[in-house]
Every structure is written in C-alpha cells, then in structure tokens.
Amino acid sequence: MSQNRAARCCAFAVRMRSKNRTVPIFCGFAGFCAFAVTMGMLCSSAQAAETRVDESQLKAVTSTKITDGTIVDADVNARDFDAVLAAIRDAEARVMFCGYDTMHYKLFIWTLSAVLCGIAGALYVPQVGIINPSEMSPANSIEIAIWVAVGGRGSLVGAALGAGLVNGAKSFFTQAFPEYWLFFLGLIFIVVTLFLPQGVLGLIDKFRARP
Numbered sequence: 001m002s003q004n005r006a007a008r009c010c011a012f013a014v015r016m017r018s019k020n021r022t023v024p025i026f027c028g029f030a031g032f033c034a035f036a037v038t039m040g041m042l043c044s045s046a047q048a049a050e051t052r053v054d055e056s057q058l059k060a061v062t063s064t065k066i067t068d069g070t071i072v073d074a075d076v077n078a079r080d081f082d083a084v085l086a087a088i089r090d091a092e093a094r095v096m097f098c099g100y101d102t103m104h105y106k107l108f109i110w111t112l113s114a115v116l117c118g119i120a121g122a123l124y125v126p127q128v129g130i131i132n133p134s135e136m137s138p139a140n141s142i143e144i145a146i147w148v149a150v151g152g153r154g155s156l157v158g159a160a161l162g163a164g165l166v167n168g169a170k171s172f173f174t175q176a177f178p179e180y181w182l183f184f185l186g187l188i189f190i191v192v193t194l195f196l197p198q199g200v201l202g203l204i205d206k207f208r209a210r211p
Helices: 002-018 055-078 081-097 102-128 138-151 156-176 178-195 199-209
Strands: none
Touching: 055 081, 055 102, 055 156, 081 102, 138 156, 138 178, 138 199, 156 178, 156 199
16 A cells, blocks of 8 residues: 555656646745634635735734643643642653653643644745745754753743743844854854753743832
C-alpha cells in the first residue's frame, strides 16, 4: 500500500513538471495557499478562484481564541494544577510516591498544548497566506522558546508579550538588516537569560513592587 501511494505521488509530481504548470492551491512548488475555508468562517468567498480572507473576521477570531486561552490558563492556575506540573518536572518520582498519577497530568497538559498549537496554526496560515514544510523547522521551535523567555515564563500573557516584541523586531530586522537577524535573535536570548530571567513581565512586576 505504501509503495502504491509513493508511486502515485511520484507520478503526480512528474505530471506537474512535464506539463510545466502549477495548481493554484499549491502556489507553484513553494507550499500551499488559497485556502477556501479556514475554521469554517474566515474566507469571504469559498467559490472564488483566488480566495481572500476577511481580515475583520480573522482579527475577531484571533482575539477570541487568545481570550479563551487566557481564561483556560487562569482556570488551570487557579486549581493549583501548575504546582503539580512543576513538581512533576522537578521530581516526578516523589510526586508519584505522594499518590499522584503523573501520567494523567502529563497527558492532559500535552493534549491541551496540542489543541492550542492546532488553533494557532489554523489562524497563522490565513494571516501569512501560505504554508510550507520550512515552517516545521527546528529554528522556529527555538524562536518560540525565545518568545516565552523574553515575555516571561509561566504566564500566557508573558508569552503573548514576548511573541509581539520578538516578531516586531523580526519584521524590522528582516527588512532593514536581514543578514543580522539571527545574530540579534541570539543576542536577545543571551541578554534575557543573563539579565532578565523572568522576562519583560517579571521586570514590570519588579517595578510595580517598588515603593
């Protein structure tokens, strides 16, 4: 069965190149684009040859999902769930000896993370207009970790703040100084690790705590 599928894929690729044409939804050979429906509501015309995303709906849905994620995060923290997760991270064997079933905790948090990542991906694609395998590269995962480190660990608000700051800097540097962006990204991570262990949100809280 797998050999049959591989043969079909190869035949399809040869056919596309031999006819020297591209399918509109494939955006050439760079990735996928022109999605007719995203989350069931975002595209203004599913029958149009070139679909266009309704930006007002996209912004509304994105804001709603961020709010929902914040509410879920606050509910999890209110139940001291995060304390158990921190204990599992530091000493899982001791948590098990205390009577906690760590597997259920880990399964729940991984599932919740996967749901949030899926929603984020569904909202990311119509905003950039195209998706390709390079978006799954390890560099993007490292960049996400830097978002959290810059904004503030252990807080969804901090993660959102860090994402806004880092991506704002990315937009500037990739246009003005594209060859220096990765160096600047590494510098950000080093500076935050050494001088802002709690991120920007921790710095704000420190200033608020001052008399």
